[in-house]
Amino acid sequence: MSLTVYNTLTRHKEPFTPISPGNVTMYCCGVTVHDDCHLGHARSCIGWDVVRRYLQWRGYQVRYVQNFTDIDDKILNRAKAEGSSMQAIVDRYIAAYFNDIRQLNILDADEYPRVTEHIPAIHQLIQALEEKGYAYAINGDVYYSVRQFADYGKLSGRQLEQMQAGAGGRVDPAEPERKKQDPVDFVLWKSAKLGEPAWESPWGQGRPGWHIECSAMIRARLGETIDIHGGGGDLVFPHHENEIAQSEVLTGKPLANYWLHNGMVTVNGEKMSKSLGNFTTIRALLDGNWSEYPQPIDPMVIRLFVLQAHYRKPLDFAKAAIAAAENGWQTLKDSLALDLQQLNLSSPIPSELDAESVNRFQTAMDDDFNTAAGLAVLFELAKALKREFNLRCYQAEKECSDLQFQTSLQTLTRLAQVFGLEASRETVSAPxxxxxxxxxxxxxxxxxxxxxxxxxxxxxxxxxxxxxxxxxxxxxxxxxxxxx
RNA sequence: GGCGGCAUAGCCAAGUGGUAAGGCACGGGUCUGCAAAACCUGCACCCCCAGUUCAAAUCUGGGUGCCGCCUCCA
Structure with missing residues (x-):
């Protein structure tokens, strides 16, 4: 039995085989730190967190890197609007990010590289692209010459001729595209505007374009080819496509063997996003400041809500869905936090887990991280445990041995941990x-x-x-x- | 216009050839002074049409609807 993952690149589920047996390198696109994270970000982070935890559970040594984009128009705009500095905005929202994400019990990545720490590496890449004839500079801007790269479009399944320039309706008229030789080209280095942070470069003062950062950071931190590259489905094109163009043209090797993308969180069927304004921040949910449901929501409820859907599918966010997840979490939590002292159990905590449950769980998760099916195993364990507990507690009967009971509980606890679901010990120190x-x-x-x-x-x-x-x-x- | 994805009960959601996991909600019952808790129990022919097959939610073809992306995006 082996792990199978859906690879956006091939549009198929494939057996997962890492480059180096037993080791996995994984890079997931992080956030641009210009504002608080919303539920869409939470979904992404929880998804990759569980992928990582599961790989570890399966015995892999995982090296997980997630970047912060800390130089970007939106950050600059925010700084400008607040009369503040880019650095101040970045510091604030990175701190906010960690606060939110850790509350959601998302494990820290091994490294959190930032764009501004990788300017020399970015220069190097752009220069190499220039030397190979894949990039051209015009008045301090440097562009990637997309048509030079024969494989362009292989990730997103696009053909250049069939793309409609500006179909997304978001081309900024204030930023004329006329400097580009071809509308499909994208910027690697942007010349500095007055009053904006800028770095010296072979092309003059400026700053990196969006896509080059990931190519540079992956290379600097993980090497030329990594096992897993993850990100939101909305990054497939152009971001990931461009990363491939930048990196593979230089190395002649795949940037990543497996491209994984999570589905969007939707609201009334529409993508949750900053620009649509239909977003709810993680903070608001945790703090009880979500207008539709003004009470603090347990971080575990958010995890459960996210994991009840398959990671590649859209997930609709609504009050009723959160309420249902709350009840569901109550069920799991009741069993995870059983008060064993009431039972006088004779057997010690076993080291062996329940083989059948583990097997079913693993089968589910091996199939492209099917967390919904995995949760079914947890719920069945939880309900059986609760039933047995009540039987023992209220009716002084038992239907299984102490060892079986302990084994089930241990299994539930361990499997729930793979999902990052943990019942914090209630502080019920009644005076x-x-x-x-x-x-x-x-x-x-x-x-x-x-x-x-x-x-x-x-x-x-x-x-x-x-x-x-x-x-x-x-x-x-x-x-x-x-x-x- | 192009590319990709999705359509399973009141809601969420697994299932990719052998006759529908799980969760939430809801109903019935036992117990109870009442109630709660607990326990038992009920609840789907899988968007439409055609085809392949002994057998299809599951494969093929054709529809319909919804969503994402086509240079802001997790």
């Missing part, structure tokens, strides 16, 4: 007097029930419910309670 107070109320209520003073009994139930304590009357006459 001592609290417990005493509750116990005394319980006694009063017990008394009332025996005397059939049900009004009083219900009053006490409601009083406790109001402070978040739920009472459960058991068949044996005892009453349990727990916080909600």
């Amino acid at each position: 001592e007097f609290d417990a005493i107070w509750i116990e005394s109320l319980l006694q009063q209520r017990q008394q009332a029930r025996q005397e059939k003073c049900y009004a009083e009994s219900d009053r006490i139930r409601n009083e406790l419910q109001a402070v978040g304590i739920t009472l459960i009357d058991q068949p044996n006459g005892q009453t349990r309670w727990h916080r909600h």
